[in-house]
Amino acid sequence: xxxxTVGVVGAGQMGNGIxxxxxxxxxxxxxxxxxxxxxxxARTLIERNLDRQQSKGAISAEDKEAALARISTTxxxxxxxxxxxxxxxxxxxxxxxxxxxxxxxxxxxxxxxxTSNTSSISITRLASRTDRPEKFMGFHFMNPVxxxxxxxxxxxxxxxxxxxxxxxxxxEKLGKTAATAEDFPAFIVNRILMPMINEAIYTLYEGVGSxxxxxxxxxxxxxxxxxxxxxxxxxxxxxxxxxxxxLHDGLADTKYRPCPLLTKYVEAGWLGRKTGRGFYDYRGETxxxxx
Ligand code: NAD
Numbered sequence: 001x002x003x004x005t006v007g008v009v010g011a012g013q014m015g016n017g018i019x020x021x022x023x024x025x026x027x028x029x030x031x032x033x034x035x036x037x038x039x040x041x042a043r044t045l046i047e048r049n050l051d052r053q054q055s056k057g058a059i060s061a062e063d064k065e066a067a068l069a070r071i072s073t074t075x076x077x078x079x080x081x082x083x084x085x086x087x088x089x090x091x092x093x094x095x096x097x098x099x100x101x102x103x104x105x106x107x108x109x110x111x112x113x114x115t116s117n118t119s120s121i122s123i124t125r126l127a128s129r130t131d132r133p134e135k136f137m138g139f140h141f142m143n144p145v146x147x148x149x150x151x152x153x154x155x156x157x158x159x160x161x162x163x164x165x166x167x168x169x170x171x172e173k174l175g176k177t178a179a180t181a182e183d184f185p186a187f188i189v190n191r192i193l194m195p196m197i198n199e200a201i202y203t204l205y206e207g208v209g210s211x212x213x214x215x216x217x218x219x220x221x222x223x224x225x226x227x228x229x230x231x232x233x234x235x236x237x238x239x240x241x242x243x244x245x246x247l248h249d250g251l252a253d254t255k256y257r258p259c260p261l262l263t264k265y266v267e268a269g270w271l272g273r274k275t276g277r278g279f280y281d282y283r284g285e286t287x288x289x290x291x
Pocket of ligand 1: 009010011012013014015032033034035038089090091092093096100117118119120140141142143234235236239274
């Protein structure tokens with residue numbers, strides 16, 4: 001089955017990047033969000049990021065204009081009904097995702113493949129709440145989407161081969177590389193990455209090191225391009241906490257216990273870069289550690 005039209009649900013950090021890469025690869029994209037402001041911001045950001053690619057010589061001015069012309073936005077979820085492929089990239093809360101699928105499913109074409117960009121929630125469980133578990137998959141992009149090469153493809157227990165093959169062909173057309181993961185909590189990348197970030201937060205919580213010492217240690221001592229706390233702020237602390245909770249609940253092992261300090265930051269609304277404050281304060285010229 002050839003996919004030409006793509007609906008993206010959620011225009012946050014991930015949704016705007018997903019719309020960007022699909023439009024640049026020639027797909028017609030409809031982007032939706034409950035927030036008109038998020039849609040506005042996404043458009044501005046996509047344009048700015050395309051500009052950056054153009055100034056680096058990665059794309060031409062015509063590529064940029066054509067990509068922008070392929071993206072339409074709507075606040076009405078059901079406008080996505082005719083799309084060949086749906087990628088849900090709304091907030092990492094199961095109730096939010098399930099409500100989206102329940103509203104959208106009666107409007108979908110029979111052939112439509114439904115996917116979620118969830119970082120951790122069970123694909124099989126999400127699929128079971130739809131009318132098409134065999135056409136349901138995890139389509140997990142990394143942040144920032146236009147830059148990161150990997151896409152994790154996750155099969156639910158019922159996912160059929162034609163749907164998997166169609167998604168794999170899409171990843172190839174996007175010029176990205178797929179890794180296939182089985183449907184267990186947080187899949188591959190976050191199963192490994194998030195406990196490391198959580199451990200870095202424990203290291204801060206227990207006073208072993210400061211924010212700067214921890215990030216410098218992993219950058220210069222383990223050759224990581226970003227420190228774990230910097231990375232947590234980049235991902236979003238609400239998303240990090242949600243993933244740790246999925247690991248803790250799904251695998252029932254205390255080694256996945258979310259650090260209380262992570263919970264406290266989320267309770268404060270200090271969610272990282274997207275809210276201007278997290279382990280660093282981003283409101284000034286340069287980021288300043290908050291502890
Ligand atoms: P975000 O907070 O930046 O954006 C979420 C967006 O979803 C918001 O704009 C919000 O208005 C919108 N939304 C909420 N409810 C909605 C609804 N009912 N219908 C339509 N839109 C709705 O979050 P994000 O970082 O873009 O994460 C989105 C998804 O991508 C999550 O499932 C997350 O786990 C996953 N993900 C995130 C990262 C990351 O690094 N941030 C990486 C890979 C995957």
